[in-house]
Amino acid sequence: MIDLLTLRNDTPGTRHVVHFNNAGASLMPQPVIDAITSHLTLESEIGGYEAAQLRQDATQQFYTSTADLLNTTAEHIAATANATDAYARALSSIPFERGDVILTTVNDYVSNQLAFLSLQKRLGVNIVRAEDSPAGGVSVEDMASKIKALCPRLVAVTHIPTNSGLIQPVEAIGQLCQEADVLYLVDACQSVGQLPLDVNQIHCDFLTATCRKFLRGPRGVGFLYVSDKVLSSQLAPLFVDLRGAVWESADSYQLLPTAQRFEYWEFPHALLQGAAQANRYALSVGLETIARRNSALRENLCSQLNQLPDVRLLDEGERLASIITLFSERKPAADLKSALLAERINTSLSDHGSAILDYDRKGITTAALRISPHYFNTEEEITTLVDTLTRILA
Incomplete structure (x- = not known):
């Protein structure tokens, strides 16, 4: 109620x-506003690094609360600047080769479509868009047919497009990807915060979102979910930094074992703490x-x-x-x-x-x-x- x-x-x-x-x-909501302003005040009083150290438990709640939203664990969550940033980090981790197929839909978000076109121009990948069903939304049958025929390197689907209330059948497509052992990327930018999401039911390898939309969090922060399959395959963004890897010697580095490998060292602690409160607020409402x-x-x-x-x-x-x-x-x-x-x-x-x-x-x-x-x-x-x-x- x-x-x-x-x-x-x-x-x-x-x-x-x-x-x-x-x-x-x-x-x-007010708890989000209070969390952000409280941390900014603390930074102004004692310094940014010192405030981050003092409030590290509050920042960690971003990972646990985001994991609770998606029915996963904090080790699978990376903080990003926004949904497009998360999407780009996910795409950059996939070792595309000329001729690889990205299978997507006609309703995928414009920035995602542009990223696919950029990969096509630079690396020679092929973009294939599955047909829509007569009722609207991508045809699961056509997706199944194209996955079987094309063996795509990646299947990418936007759960709810920015230009429509359409809800795409991401769970059914995820089942197809799992059976075919194909990487699966879901843009949940418009669905997180207004629909229940379970990455185990979606069977996605990557899921991206922002915190500013239906989650009611602040602008300037998003997140990326990565699966065990991604982590065990040693996939990582093209450009890692000291947050995501350890520099072991002059010519080698070691990736972190968690989704943290997809993060950069500098991020807004105040916004993460606000986003954590937004997550908790959504979960409390249900x-x-x-x-x-x-x-x-x-x-x-x-x-x-x-x-x-x-x-x-x-x-x-x-x-x-x-x-x-x-x-x-x-x-x-x-x-x-x-x-x-x-x-x-x-x-x-x-x-x-x-x-x-x-x-x-x-x-x-x-x-x-x-x-x-x-x-x-x-x-x-x-x-x-x-x-x-x-x-x-x-």
Whole structure:
């Protein structure tokens, strides 16, 4: 059961804005804010190195709490600057050769697609995108067929795209990868914090995410999960530093046995401690509870948005998450966003350049308005949003 009063009292931002941009950066709860500011104050008083030493147990909670979110252990978690940073470190650890296949989807995140193209240009790997099913989302059958026929070096899937509420069948694809002994990389940037995640059920070798979105943590910190298979295979990022390896002699080094080999020595202790509190907060509310609440909010909001004139909701798929993309024939999405912001209602844009394959198929050549409710939003805020859009479109 959601205790909305407590949740909103914990969230000072709700007193200033109606926030439907949780897929961009959610509103931080007070325990997260307190953890960050407390450590920054300590750094200002006694010094950065000294504060890190004194609060090392609080920083370590980032690893244990992130592991709890994913049903794993702290040894499999690496702290990164953001999700793209985590993704790049994972990709750089794979010894790609010319002709290797990266099997992905048409709905993978734009930065991931760009990384694949960069590997194609520099190393000569082949990018293959599995077909979508008629209902929307990648076809598991086509994935199975292509894994069997192509023997890919890597399968990479974005759990929930930035431009859609689509939930991809990452568990079913993971089962295929496990059976074929293929490396599997999952981008969980938009799913962590709004859906229960279990890396053992997903069967992924890498999982990346940021802390600023539905987890409600601070900007500037993310994480990377790596499997036992990755660690035992001695995979490591292309550029390791003294955090991830020991310099044994002039010409040799030894990797650390844990996911720490994917880290760099310098990272923001205050943000990690804030992220740890965000993890604990999500776990205390309950990921199943959050998922049910968000599903109800989405259903309520979509039913009202569908009544607006000359509006299309672009999201397709058998399962949909808490991202709604709206296209209006009457006003450009940028104008809608600006008008809503003037009323202290936060949304964001999903432009054509971030989803070329998906938006070309849907006939979208500009941008869509992205609306992303979260469990602390109220039904009254949904009404406010819809009423304001009605006025704007009129």
